[in-house]
Amino acid sequence: MxxxxxxxxxxxxxxxxxxxxxxxxxxxxxKSGVKEGFCLVSAMxxxxxxxxxxxxxxxxxxxFEWLEKLAPKGNYRHHHTGExxxxxxxxxxxxxxxxxxxxxxxxxxxxxxxxVFYVEFDGRRKKRVVxxxxxx
Amino acid sequence: MxxxxxxxxxxxxxxxxxxxxxxxxxxxxxKSGVKEGFCLVSAMxxxxxxxxxxxxxxxxxxxFEWLEKLAPKGNYRHHHTGExxxxxxxxxxxxxxxxxxxxxxxxxxxxxxxxVFYVEFDGRRKKRVVxxxxxx
Amino acid sequence: MxxxxxxxxxxxxxxxxxxxxxxxxxxxxxKSGVKEGFCLVSAMxxxxxxxxxxxxxxxxxxxFEWLEKLAPKGNYRHHHTGExxxxxxxxxxxxxxxxxxxxxxxxxxxxxxxxVFYVEFDGRRKKRVVxxxxxx
Numbered sequence: 531m532x533x534x535x536x537x538x539x540x541x542x543x544x545x546x547x548x549x550x551x552x553x554x555x556x557x558x559x560x561k562s563g564v565k566e567g568f569c570l571v572s573a574m575x576x577x578x579x580x581x582x583x584x585x586x587x588x589x590x591x592x593x594f595e596w597l598e599k600l601a602p603k604g605n606y607r608h609h610h611t612g613e614x615x616x617x618x619x620x621x622x623x624x625x626x627x628x629x630x631x632x633x634x635x636x637x638x639x640x641x642x643x644x645x646v647f648y649v650e651f652d653g654r655r656k657k658r659v660v661x662x663x664x665x666x
Numbered sequence: 667m668x669x670x671x672x673x674x675x676x677x678x679x680x681x682x683x684x685x686x687x688x689x690x691x692x693x694x695x696x697k698s699g700v701k702e703g704f705c706l707v708s709a710m711x712x713x714x715x716x717x718x719x720x721x722x723x724x725x726x727x728x729x730f731e732w733l734e735k736l737a738p739k740g741n742y743r744h745h746h747t748g749e750x751x752x753x754x755x756x757x758x759x760x761x762x763x764x765x766x767x768x769x770x771x772x773x774x775x776x777x778x779x780x781x782v783f784y785v786e787f788d789g790r791r792k793k794r795v796v797x798x799x800x801x802x
Numbered sequence: 803m804x805x806x807x808x809x810x811x812x813x814x815x816x817x818x819x820x821x822x823x824x825x826x827x828x829x830x831x832x833k834s835g836v837k838e839g840f841c842l843v844s845a846m847x848x849x850x851x852x853x854x855x856x857x858x859x860x861x862x863x864x865x866f867e868w869l870e871k872l873a874p875k876g877n878y879r880h881h882h883t884g885e886x887x888x889x890x891x892x893x894x895x896x897x898x899x900x901x902x903x904x905x906x907x908x909x910x911x912x913x914x915x916x917x918v919f920y921v922e923f924d925g926r927r928k929k930r931v932v933x934x935x936x937x938x
């Protein structure tokens with residue numbers, strides 16, 4: 531069994547942002563030498579998620595507007611700690627914080643429109659995604 | 667390490683549909699010869715998801731009615747591209763697009779009521795699910 | 803390849819509950835002897851989920867209050883079967899029923915605040931989580 535672990539760091543200039551990390555994941559798969567296996571991409575900070583969907587600017591804006599309706603900024607009990615990002619924890623929950631990308635014949639085995647995104651809900655600070663590949 | 671990759675194709679007659687694919691996954695696990703490992707089931711098209719829940723007709727209808735409330739058909743920015751399925755991208759996000767099924771002693775290690783469903787939100791065209799098994 | 807499979811049993815005294823199972827997962831990773839791999843934690847009963855987020859009492863209460871808004875108790879078609887837990891099936895869907903925890907250098911490779919929770923939406927009966935570890 532082969533494995534590779536790496537970390538992608540992000541420090542977005544905006545509070546909310548979405549970054550296409552498909553190329554980064556592909557680069558690490560190639561580096562790993564794994565031909566058949568799984569590539570886990572998981573946001574390590576609890577106010578960010580991973581989204582596998584379409585690289586289309588309108589849809590990406592739809593995502594944030596829709597999440598704002600379902601998990602709006604507001605008064606959360608979490609804010610008694612001095613934090614103000616309760617909504618970001620819930621937005622991460624809806625998007626989910628990770629995805630497994632299958633690796634087949636040495637490449638990401640994604641659908642024709644599937645792209646992998648890091649979705650930030652509380653940016654302007656350093657945050658990390660773990661990419662872990664196992665296989666053969 | 668052993669691995670097996672296969673693709674399930676769907677072309678539902680309805681826009682919204684839900685198909686129990688537990689048997690298909692079990693068949694592929696058997697074919698793989700893997701006794702201990704993981705079976706990834708992942709919808710490759712970005713308007714469909716994978717749901718692990720109960721094979722109960724009422725609940726399956728509840729799922730669609732509830733998703734329609736949380737991610738209704740409507741006017742999305744995505745529709746400026748000529749598409750009309752913005753809601754389907756968001757419904758996929760809520761259901762999540764994939765699940766990992768554990769394999770123990772050569773069988774899917776599911777709970778007593780867990781069944782695996784392909785959930786279609788924009789059907790009437792050919793779509794694919796990747797099933798990828800790794801283990802030993 | 804090494805593997806380990808174990809099951810955690812829960813019987814919460816309350817209908818809704820949230821239990822930090824990070825230590826249990828860590829213990830099993832150590833027991834497995836796996837240095838590089840994946841640890842799947844998956845709720846086997848369809849009215850419970852797995853949540854990876856912050857160990858902060860206010861936020862945990864926020865989670866339940868927010869889920870009650872998005873997937874409220876109510877009249878579901880599922881209740882025609884005699885059940886009354888339709889909302890719990892939908893809450894599990896939002897939280898998602900599983901997470902993959904990366905294992906690096908023999909330890910859970912989680913972010914600084916990431917903790918792993920079993921989230922119960924229909925307790926007061928025996929329920930199970932499967933923990934499955936594969937790697938080397």
